[in-house]
Structures are given as C-alpha cells and as structure tokens.
Amino acid sequence: MALKLGRMIVRLGKLLGILRGLRLRLVLLATCGIAPLTLLVGEILDAQRQEELSEARQSVIRLTREAGHRQADLLSNVENLLGILTSIPSVRNHDASICSDILADIFSHEKGLTNIWTARLDGSVSCSDDPAGLQLSMSQRQYFQDALDTGEFVVSNYIVGRLSGRPVLATALPFRSDDRRPDGGGFDGVVFASIDIDWLYHLAGYEVDGTELALVLIDANGTILATKPQRPDLVGKSMPDHSLIQAMLASPEGQGELPDIEGVQRIFAHVSLTGTGAKLALGIDRAAILEEVDQQRLLSFATLLLVAFGSIVIAALAGEFLILRWLDAVREAAARLGRGDLSVRAPLPPGGELRELAGAFNDMADCLEQRERSRIESEARFRDMAEVSSDWFWETGTDHRFTYMSQGIRMIGADSSRFIGKMRQDLATSLQTEEEQAAWVELAATLEARRPFRNFIYRVVGAGGTDHFVASSGKPVFDNDGVFVGYRGVGRDMTDAVETSRAITKAREQAEAANRAKSRFLAVMSHELRTPMTGVLGTIDLLGSTRLSVEQSQWLDIMRISAKTLMKVLNDILDFSKIEADQIKFESIDFPLQQVVDEVVRLFERSALNKGVVLEQMSDGVENRIVRGDPTRLRQVLLNLVGNAVKFTEHGRITIRVVAQSAGKETLSVRFQVQDTGIGIGEAERANLFQSFSQADSTTTRRFGGTGLGLAICKRLVEGMGGKIGLDSRPGGGSTFWFTVPLGIGSVADRSDLARKGVPVPIPRRILLADDNDLNRLLLVSILKRAGHSVVAVENGLAAVEAAGTARFDVVILDLQMPVMGGQEAAARIRSMGKDDDAGTSCGIPLIALTADARPDGAGEDTIDGIAEFDCWLTKPIDSLQLNKAIEECIHKAEKAVHAAIR
The missing domain is CATH 3.30.450.20 (PAS domain)
Incomplete structure (x- = not known):
C-alpha cells in the first residue's frame, strides 16, 4: 500500500511538472490566441447584425423621403394642371355644359386624382367631373377662403372627401373670367383638384429584404388618416399618447425603433408631407429582419468552439515533439553571447520555426559582431568629417x-x-x-x-x-x-544670410512705402476731381429740367453720359487705390437681397433693350430674403459684371441668376451668376482677366473702352466679403461670370424701413448749407430752392456754427473740407451746443455730410469712418434726386429715434 502511494505521488509530481512546463504555456498560448478570435467573430457577427438593421433602417428612411418627394411632385403637377385649366375659357366663364365634360375627360387621364371641380365666389360648384359634385358648396372650406385671400395655389390638410368618402388632399387655385379687365382686381372663381392616397399604399407595398412595410398617416393633431395593415376602425381616431404618434408629432423628420399601432416592434422612419400638416411613417418588422442573421450567428459560434478545442489539443502534442529538445541548445548559446563571446552560434534544427529561431539567433550574433566593427569605423569617420566640414x-x-x-x-x-x-x-x-x-x-x-x-x-x-x-x-x-x-x-x-535678409527687409519696406505713396496720390487726385464734377452733373440736371429743343436735349444727353463715364473711371481709380492701401471697409446691415438685384436689372434694362439684347433675371431661394452684409459693395460687383455683359453682348440675351446654395442658422451662402451670349474670352486671356489694368486684349480696349480695373476691384471686394469669383467662357460662345458670398441671416424688426423705395415727395424745410466752393454752393442752393426748401448758405464751418446758434433749422448740410473750420469740427460744435428755448435754437437737428471720398450713392445708414456726429452722408457729385432723398430719409431717421426715446 505504501509502495502504491509512493508511485502515485511520483506520477503526480511528474504530471505537475509537465503542467508547469512548456506544454502548459503552449496550451495557454493557443487559448489566448483563440480567445481574441472568438471575440472578433462575435464582433463581426454583431456588426453584421447591426449592418442588417442599418440597411433596413436606411431603406425605410429612403422610402419615407421618397414619399415626401413624391407628394411634392404630385402637388407641383396638380398646380400645373390647375394653371392650365384656368387658361381654358369655358372654365373661367363657368360654362357648366362644356366645362364639366372637359374636367371629366381630364380626370379620366389623370391618375391619382379623385375629383376636379370649379366653384364660384359664393362657393357653389359650377363644373365637376362628377355630376354629384354640382350639389356641393365650398363656402365653408378653409382652403377655398385661403385661395381667394392669397390669390395663390393653396393645399389643404388631409381631409375626408365629400364625393369619394376617402382621405384626400384638396388643392385650389383662383382665377379671373375673360370679360374682366387685367387690372380689375379680385377673382371670379376657384378651380379645385383632390389627390387620392392610393400612391401611399402602393409605396408601402415595396418589400425590404423580403419583408413588407407598415404605414401610418396622421394629421397635425395626431388623428390617424390611414394605416397598413389597414385598420378602418382606427381611421379618424386621435392617439396622441401613442409613442409612435408622439415621435411623429415631435419633429418634421426622424427615425427610431418603436412599437406600431398593433404593438409590433418595428424600425420606423417618418417625414412631414410637403404642403400639408400631415406626417407619414413607414416601418419594417425588426424581428423578421434579424431572424436569418441570428440563425447564422448561432451556427458560427458552434463551429468556432469545435475548432478551438481541436487547436488546443494539437498545440499540446506538437510542443512535446518539436520544440523542447532544441530550446536548451539555443539557451546555452544565448548565455555565451551574453558573456561577450561574439563568435558563438546555435545549432540549426532540421526545419520549421525553431530552425528560423536558431537562424535568427545566429543572424543576431552576426549583426552584433558587424555592429561592433561598424561602431569603431564610425567613430573614426565622424572624427575625420568634423575636421574638414x-x-x-x-x-x-x-x-x-x-x-x-x-x-x-x-x-x-x-x-x-x-x-x-x-x-x-x-x-x-x-x-x-x-x-x-x-x-x-x-x-x-x-x-x-x-x-x-x-x-x-x-x-x-x-x-x-x-x-x-x-x-x-x-x-x-x-x-x-x-x-x-x-x-x-x-x-x-550665418553672416552672409543675415546681411542678405536685412537687405531684403529694407527693400520690402521701401517698396511698401512707394506703394502707399502711390495710393495716397491716386486718392488725392480723385478727391480733387470729384468736387468740380458736382457742378458739372448738377448743372446738367438743372438744364435738363428746363425747356430745351430736341437737338439741345441730345447734346445734354451726350454731356451727361460723358460726365458719368468720367465718374466711373474716377470711382474705379479711387476704389483701387483704397484697396491697394487696405482701406476698404465693409458694412454689416440688414437689407432685402432681391431688391439689390432688381435695382441692377432696372438700371441696365434700357441699355440692353436699345441694343436688342434680352436682359432677364432668375432667383431661387432669395425672394423675400432679408440678409445681413454690405449691399453697396454687393451692388457694385453686380453693376460691374452686368455692365460688362451689356457692353460686350451685341445680340442674344443676358441672364442674371441668384441662388441660395446652403443655409445655416446664422449664415446663407448665395451664388450670383451673370451669363451672356457676347464675344467670349479665350483661355490665354482668362488667366490675367482679374489682374489690375487688364482686359481681354488691346482690341477690346479700343473697341469697348474701360480702365481694366473693374474686374480686379470685383475680385478684391468679393474676397473681402469672404467669397470667391470665377469665369467660364470660350471665344464666340459667351461668358459666365459668377461669385459666391456668405451673408448673414437678417433679423429686421421693422421691415418697412427696408422696403422704402423711390424719392419721397419733398416737404418744404428750412436748411442750413455750408460749402466753401462758390459754384457748388450756388448749385446746391438752386437745387434745394427748386424743391421748395428755404436755404441759408454760408462759406465755412465757423459761419455754420454761428448760424445754427441763432436760428432753428430742420437739417444742416456740411462740406467736410472747408477753410477756417472743417465740417467735422463744425458738426461736433453744433452737437455740443445746449438747447436755448428763448432763442429757438437746438443742437438735435439732423446733420448731413458732403464728402468727395468714394462712397455709395445716397445717404448711408452708418456714420462716416471716424465721424460720429453725422446722421447721413452724401458723395459728390450730387444730383437733385439724391439730395432730396437724403434730406427726407435723414429727417425720418431722426424722428424715429426721438419716438423710440420717448417710448
């Protein structure tokens, strides 16, 4: 017994020794290698499962959005159909005998419609594709009243049709009869069409991975309009507490995993249907999508477990016969190498990884021996290079x-x-x-x-x-x-490099100083030329208001065109000089974008018409948009591009397109495009077209004129507003100039201020005018008196201060550059004067500045740079319309500020 026990202990010791040896390590290694594989397979299967869900979800979302687009297309087609019907005389004149036959014929060819009919202003039906519809009255239908009130195409919410008895979408479009004059106002009837929801059931008939879709259609209040599978008992029932209905009402578009009306867990996507308050949800059974994937997952895990067990057994057996006997030899060789014997090498097994291991050990020993020799040689090489470098x-x-x-x-x-x-x-x-x-x-x-x-x-x-x-x-x-x-x-x-750098810096500073001097010279010259141009253009305007012969009027037009051409050249020069001197500043105000485009179109309509060229403009997404930016610089770029198009187009058409490309919460990206059928531009010329003093070629310069600064200024202005500008063109095939700018989303409290157009009817005012130029002063006095104003004119700012202190004026106009006292100092003194009730004077009157700097025409909304005393400013040369408009707008702004202060 004791002998048997001893033998068992020995065997157990051997077993424990084996388990603590390499075999155990190999088994653990195989297990560690298989464990990540198991996790990886699990992750892959989970990913496959999620991918199936994601694909199903994307399919449902795609079909849901397709439904939204489909309804938008249906509404667009119906709107076009109603527009065509309103052009038929028998429809407009409520000719029931002919009209009903026409509607019935159209109805038979139009799929997706349930009824087409027309109604008079009292709501009575005059024509219908269904005779039963003649007994109906539309007077109580909200969409009937909305169509008459707005005068536009109207879409109702989903309702139950009186004739069809099914959920339909009603549309309406008002029209006038033939015998009413175009300017007679009002409408004579409304044409209607109702859209069936069969297309929704057809869309829900699609299958996703062999699984049918479920459908839920609700109105804006959560009332169920239609379901699939069809549940007639739920139609018309309000279920606002159901989780699916709540999700549909919470957002215009979304998706999620929710139970349907019958409690089946589905992957749903919902979308708002265009033109109505209705919302549509499509869903697919989640369990049906995952059934095949889950079966494949179970089979994969079972196969993996079998493979793992076999791998562990094979690893344990292979370690016994193929590894152990070679490791001692390698370990002994490694010990000798560690003691510094670089000549030792390990014996090579007959093959397999251990042979590679022994070979790698021998290669390592070779590398160490070679590295030691290389180190000795490298030290000598570095020492030699250091001495000759x-x-x-x-x-x-x-x-x-x-x-x-x-x-x-x-x-x-x-x-x-x-x-x-x-x-x-x-x-x-x-x-x-x-x-x-x-x-x-x-x-x-x-x-x-x-x-x-x-x-x-x-x-x-x-x-x-x-x-x-x-x-x-x-x-x-x-x-x-x-x-x-x-x-x-x-x-x-670095002596040579430092001296060269200093020379380059000095040369750059000299070049910058020369450029600033050039820009100052151009600005001063343009300033000096603007002042006498006020007299020239003002005198031309005054002459134009007198009785002239036809020949004299023609000469006067020649003078006006020549003067304005000269002003265009001066403006280009001054703008370019300010750009070169980096003095251009941009406004940030609210303005109606479409109004800026319309002003440019109106300005060039007559010029294009005289040449036989069609000038048209198209807008997309910018109508009725209030944006924030610099309308003056935006208008300046458009004027230049459209002016070039008119200049270089002899026949054909010019198209101005304005498109809102993308909109965020605070910004709107807008693309402007001017396309013409003019002479076109070759590839060689396009490279330098946006450079200063550059045109397509010298022939163009002689034939069409121009300074060659316009496009260079446009490029600088567009880039200054954070945009880009470009050109697409070919010789003889016309040109397309485009630019994009980011604009802010406007937040105007009083839109009436932005909508004020034209020149208000002048109200006689008492005006104080200060200008040191006798001719300009005489001209401005004549213009003001012709408008019915009472004018006190002085020759400098000091005289203006004295006059403002002794009498009351409605508005004070000051030239900025005057002897004795300039306009800026005079404005500050007038503002600082206290109110004297006994003398009847006031320091709170509106102040208008006259400047020869290049500014936008008309009174601005902000103060001049560095001059906070003025309410408005005017740029010379000044015409009568500009002057009178500025006076009225300046007074209007001052009165508005007073009323706001009182409130």
Missing part, C-alpha cells in the same frame, strides 16, 4: 563651457583653442540690440530647463576684429543613469 561641432559641460570644438570654427577666422573653457557670453560682442538681448534671455531659460535649442544666432568677433553672425543648435546629453552631462551640437557661419 564647413560647419563645426561642439560639446559643453554642465556649466555650459566648451569642452570640444572641431576645426570647422576656422571658417570665421578663429582657432578652436580660443573657445575651450569659455561660455558663449564670453565670446559674444558687447554691442547687442534689444532683439539679441531677448534671445540671450530665452537661451538661458532653455539651457536651465535642459531643452534642445535650434538656430540661436549671436555675434562673435572673428579674424581682424570683424563681427560674425553664428547660428548654433544643440541638444542636452544624459548618461545611462539620466544624469545631465552637458550639451552637444553644431554651429554655422
């Missing part, structure tokens, strides 16, 4: 004194012995700029923190006492225990 290599100790310096330091005429034992500060010149002193402070902080540094430039005295600029780069060096032992790095002579 044009750069030099250095080392410092913990105190930052040089301990080594290569012979390359001779490039600055110094010997390496001069640096040994010294710090950089000891070798640097004493005369240092503030920038150099700051660099030394930064280097000291870097060295203290033991951080690398690069291209630290300092001056040292070389041969002959000359200064040399030296660039030094280095990194800290630590021993095996991490203890700092110094720095090691490289140096280079």
Whole structure:
C-alpha cells in the first residue's frame, strides 16, 4: 500500500511538472490566441447584425423621403394642371355644359386624382367631373377662403372627401373670367383638384429584404388618416399618447425603433408631407429582419468552439515533439553571447520555426559582431568629417563651457583653442540690440530647463576684429543613469544670410512705402476731381429740367453720359487705390437681397433693350430674403459684371441668376451668376482677366473702352466679403461670370424701413448749407430752392456754427473740407451746443455730410469712418434726386429715434 502511494505521488509530481512546463504555456498560448478570435467573430457577427438593421433602417428612411418627394411632385403637377385649366375659357366663364365634360375627360387621364371641380365666389360648384359634385358648396372650406385671400395655389390638410368618402388632399387655385379687365382686381372663381392616397399604399407595398412595410398617416393633431395593415376602425381616431404618434408629432423628420399601432416592434422612419400638416411613417418588422442573421450567428459560434478545442489539443502534442529538445541548445548559446563571446552560434534544427529561431539567433550574433566593427569605423569617420566640414561641432559641460570644438570654427577666422573653457557670453560682442538681448534671455531659460535649442544666432568677433553672425543648435546629453552631462551640437557661419535678409527687409519696406505713396496720390487726385464734377452733373440736371429743343436735349444727353463715364473711371481709380492701401471697409446691415438685384436689372434694362439684347433675371431661394452684409459693395460687383455683359453682348440675351446654395442658422451662402451670349474670352486671356489694368486684349480696349480695373476691384471686394469669383467662357460662345458670398441671416424688426423705395415727395424745410466752393454752393442752393426748401448758405464751418446758434433749422448740410473750420469740427460744435428755448435754437437737428471720398450713392445708414456726429452722408457729385432723398430719409431717421426715446 505504501509502495502504491509512493508511485502515485511520483506520477503526480511528474504530471505537475509537465503542467508547469512548456506544454502548459503552449496550451495557454493557443487559448489566448483563440480567445481574441472568438471575440472578433462575435464582433463581426454583431456588426453584421447591426449592418442588417442599418440597411433596413436606411431603406425605410429612403422610402419615407421618397414619399415626401413624391407628394411634392404630385402637388407641383396638380398646380400645373390647375394653371392650365384656368387658361381654358369655358372654365373661367363657368360654362357648366362644356366645362364639366372637359374636367371629366381630364380626370379620366389623370391618375391619382379623385375629383376636379370649379366653384364660384359664393362657393357653389359650377363644373365637376362628377355630376354629384354640382350639389356641393365650398363656402365653408378653409382652403377655398385661403385661395381667394392669397390669390395663390393653396393645399389643404388631409381631409375626408365629400364625393369619394376617402382621405384626400384638396388643392385650389383662383382665377379671373375673360370679360374682366387685367387690372380689375379680385377673382371670379376657384378651380379645385383632390389627390387620392392610393400612391401611399402602393409605396408601402415595396418589400425590404423580403419583408413588407407598415404605414401610418396622421394629421397635425395626431388623428390617424390611414394605416397598413389597414385598420378602418382606427381611421379618424386621435392617439396622441401613442409613442409612435408622439415621435411623429415631435419633429418634421426622424427615425427610431418603436412599437406600431398593433404593438409590433418595428424600425420606423417618418417625414412631414410637403404642403400639408400631415406626417407619414413607414416601418419594417425588426424581428423578421434579424431572424436569418441570428440563425447564422448561432451556427458560427458552434463551429468556432469545435475548432478551438481541436487547436488546443494539437498545440499540446506538437510542443512535446518539436520544440523542447532544441530550446536548451539555443539557451546555452544565448548565455555565451551574453558573456561577450561574439563568435558563438546555435545549432540549426532540421526545419520549421525553431530552425528560423536558431537562424535568427545566429543572424543576431552576426549583426552584433558587424555592429561592433561598424561602431569603431564610425567613430573614426565622424572624427575625420568634423575636421574638414564647413560647419563645426561642439560639446559643453554642465556649466555650459566648451569642452570640444572641431576645426570647422576656422571658417570665421578663429582657432578652436580660443573657445575651450569659455561660455558663449564670453565670446559674444558687447554691442547687442534689444532683439539679441531677448534671445540671450530665452537661451538661458532653455539651457536651465535642459531643452534642445535650434538656430540661436549671436555675434562673435572673428579674424581682424570683424563681427560674425553664428547660428548654433544643440541638444542636452544624459548618461545611462539620466544624469545631465552637458550639451552637444553644431554651429554655422550665418553672416552672409543675415546681411542678405536685412537687405531684403529694407527693400520690402521701401517698396511698401512707394506703394502707399502711390495710393495716397491716386486718392488725392480723385478727391480733387470729384468736387468740380458736382457742378458739372448738377448743372446738367438743372438744364435738363428746363425747356430745351430736341437737338439741345441730345447734346445734354451726350454731356451727361460723358460726365458719368468720367465718374466711373474716377470711382474705379479711387476704389483701387483704397484697396491697394487696405482701406476698404465693409458694412454689416440688414437689407432685402432681391431688391439689390432688381435695382441692377432696372438700371441696365434700357441699355440692353436699345441694343436688342434680352436682359432677364432668375432667383431661387432669395425672394423675400432679408440678409445681413454690405449691399453697396454687393451692388457694385453686380453693376460691374452686368455692365460688362451689356457692353460686350451685341445680340442674344443676358441672364442674371441668384441662388441660395446652403443655409445655416446664422449664415446663407448665395451664388450670383451673370451669363451672356457676347464675344467670349479665350483661355490665354482668362488667366490675367482679374489682374489690375487688364482686359481681354488691346482690341477690346479700343473697341469697348474701360480702365481694366473693374474686374480686379470685383475680385478684391468679393474676397473681402469672404467669397470667391470665377469665369467660364470660350471665344464666340459667351461668358459666365459668377461669385459666391456668405451673408448673414437678417433679423429686421421693422421691415418697412427696408422696403422704402423711390424719392419721397419733398416737404418744404428750412436748411442750413455750408460749402466753401462758390459754384457748388450756388448749385446746391438752386437745387434745394427748386424743391421748395428755404436755404441759408454760408462759406465755412465757423459761419455754420454761428448760424445754427441763432436760428432753428430742420437739417444742416456740411462740406467736410472747408477753410477756417472743417465740417467735422463744425458738426461736433453744433452737437455740443445746449438747447436755448428763448432763442429757438437746438443742437438735435439732423446733420448731413458732403464728402468727395468714394462712397455709395445716397445717404448711408452708418456714420462716416471716424465721424460720429453725422446722421447721413452724401458723395459728390450730387444730383437733385439724391439730395432730396437724403434730406427726407435723414429727417425720418431722426424722428424715429426721438419716438423710440420717448417710448
């Protein structure tokens, strides 16, 4: 018994030894290798499961959105059909005998409609495709009243049709009869069409992965209009507490996994149907989608477990016969190699991974032996290169004194012995700029923190006492225990590079100064030319209001066109000079975008018509849009592009397109496009077209005129507004200029201010005018008196201050540049004067500035740059319409501010 027990203990010990040996490790290794595979397979199957759900979800979403698009298409087709019907005389005149036959014939060919009929203003049905419809009355239908009130195409919510008895979508369009004049106002009837929902059931008949769809259609209040599977008992029932109905009412579009009306868990997607308050949801059975995937998942896990068990058994057996006997030999060779015997090599097994392991060990021993030889050779090579390089290599100790310096330091005429034992500060010149002193402070902080540094430039005295600029780069060096032992790095002579950089900087500063001087010269010259142009254009306007012969009127038109052409050249020059001097500023105000486009079109309509060219404009998504930006600069770009199109187009058409491309919460991206059928532009000319003083070619310049600055200014303005500008063209095939700009979403409290157009009827005002130019003063007085105003004219700002202090005026007009006292100082003094009730004077009257700077025509909404005293400003030259409009708008703004303050 004792013998048997002893044998069992021995066997158990051997077993435990085996289990603690390599076999156990191999089994554990195989298990560890299979475990991630198991997890991976599980993840793949889960991913496949989620992919099936995702594909089903995307299919439902796609079909749901397709339903929304389908209804939009149906409404568009019905609107076109109703528009065609309103053009038929028998329909417009309520001719029941003919009209009903026409409607019945159309109804027989139009799929998806349940009824077509017309009604008089009292709601009585005059024509119908179904005779029973003649007994109905539309007077109580809300969509009938909405159509008459709006005068537009109207779509109802889903309702139960009186004739069909099924949920339908009613549409209506008002019309006028033949015998009513176009300007007679009002309507004479309404034409209707109702749309069936059979197309929804047809769409729900599609299958996703062999599974049918469920359908739920509700109105804006959560009342069920239709279901699939069909549940007639639920139609007309309100279920606002159902989770699916709540999700549909919560957002215009969405998706999720929810129970349907019958409690089946489905993947739903819902969308709002265009033109109505109704919402549609389509869903698919979640369990049916996952049934096949779950079966495949179970089969895959079973197969994986069998493979894992077999792999573990094979790994345990292979370890016994193929690995153990070769490992001792490799371990012994590794021990000898660790003791420094670089010649030792391991015996090679007959094949397999152990042979590769032994071979890799022998390769490692070969590499170590070769690396030791390479290290010895590399040290010798580095030493030789350091002695002949044009750069030099250095080392410092913990105190930052040089301990080594290569012979390359001779490039600055110094010997390496001069640096040994010294710090950089000891070798640097004493005369240092503030920038150099700051660099030394930064280097000291870097060295203290033991951080690398690069291209630290300092001056040292070389041969002959000359200064040399030296660039030094280095990194800290630590021993095996991490203890700092110094720095090691490289140096280079940077004297030539520094002097070249200084020369380039000086040349650039001189070029910038010359460019600023040029821009100032252009601005001053344009300013001086604008002032006399006020007299020229103003006199032309005054002459135009007198009785002239036909020949005199023609001469006057020639004078006006020539003067405005000159002003266009001056404006281009001044704008370009301001752009070059980086003085262009952009407004950010609310304005109606469509109004800016309409103004440009109206301005060029007559010019295009005189040439036989059709000028048209198309807008998409910008009608009735209030945006925030700079309307003046936007109008300036459009005027230039449209003006070029009119100039270079001899026949055909010019199309202006304005499209809202994308809209966010606060911004709107708008694309403007001007397309013509003009002469076109070749590829070679397009490359320089947006450059200053550049046109397509010299022939174009002679034939059509121009400064060549317009497109360059457009490019700068568009880019200044954060946009892009470009061109598509070919010779003889016309051109398409386009640009995109981001605009803010406007938030105008009082839209009536933006909608004010034209020139208000002048109200006689008492006006104080100050202008030092006698001719301009005489001209402005004549214009104001012709408008019925009472004018007191003075020649400088001081006289204007004295006049404002002794009498009451409705508005004060001040030229900015006057002798004795300029307009800006005069405005400040008038504002600062206290109110004197006894004298009847006031400092709160509106102030208008006259300036020769290039500004947008008309009174602006903001103050001039740096001049906060003025309410409005006018740019010379000034015409009568511009002046009178500015006066009325300025007074209107002041009165509005007073009323706001009182409230």
